Amino acid sequence: MRDADFFRRWMEAVAAAVEREADRLTELDSAIGDADHGSNLLRGFRAVRAALAAEVPAAPGDVLRLAGRTLISTVGGASGPLYGTLLRHAGKELGAGAEVGDTELAEALRAGVDAVARLGGAAPGDKTMLDALVPGVAALGTSYRAAADAAEEGALATVPLRARKGRASYLGERSIGHQDPGAASSALLLGALADVADGAL
Ligand code: ADP
Numbered sequence: 001m002r003d004a005d006f007f008r009r010w011m012e013a014v015a016a017a018v019e020r021e022a023d024r025l026t027e028l029d030s031a032i033g034d035a036d037h038g039s040n041l042l043r044g045f046r047a048v049r050a051a052l053a054a055e056v057p058a059a060p061g062d063v064l065r066l067a068g069r070t071l072i073s074t075v076g077g078a079s080g081p082l083y084g085t086l087l088r089h090a091g092k093e094l095g096a097g098a099e100v101g102d103t104e105l106a107e108a109l110r111a112g113v114d115a116v117a118r119l120g121g122a123a124p125g126d127k128t129m130l131d132a133l134v135p136g137v138a139a140l141g142t143s144y145r146a147a148a149d150a151a152e153e154g155a156l157a158t159v160p161l162r163a164r165k166g167r168a169s170y171l172g173e174r175s176i177g178h179q180d181p182g183a184a185s186s187a188l189l190l191g192a193l194a195d196v197a198d199g200a201l
């Protein structure tokens, strides 16, 4: 069973990964966007860290809801409301229980990803974060590491795709040949979950 501390460590691990990878995320976004994905997520996850230090949510669902709310209110770019929706929706699914099982967590994250797809109107193949998130959460039934690997593979597989949603879609054919920044950050999100579940963090 996973308690609120597990979820807090997950959000801390995402924040640390974003600190490490912000320059790469911004570089990816400079090729097919407006070069702010790294700084958007830095601002967002620094605020998540601060919010989780100021409040100490007792339930896993509350940790995710607070993180999601914080991302929505601090990130101006498209990724803030999208990641915020993912975490808020997953948190809502988890309810108020003090501990959640891995199956319950997988189902909550799948529901969160469905909410992202509804909000953004994108599907796998459109060269967005969903190209990492959808295969990632599908593999949660196998293991957290399998989910992280599937998300990373999905992110790499966005390179030859033409963007059909978001800012990158304005480039048309010219979006081909670059990795989608949001798919890259989604791989970090699931990589951090695997690290925390492995006990590495
Ligand atoms: P912005 O595009 O507003 O500058 P960011 O640079 O922070 O915001 O985030 C860009 C990422 O958001 C993209 O790489 C893509 O993965 C994701 N994204 C953009 N629009 C959508 C959408 N409609 N559905 C899903 N993901 C999207």
Ligand code: MG
Pocket (backbone or CB within 6 Å): 029, 033, 034, 035, 036, 037, 077, 167
């Ligand atoms: Mg951008």
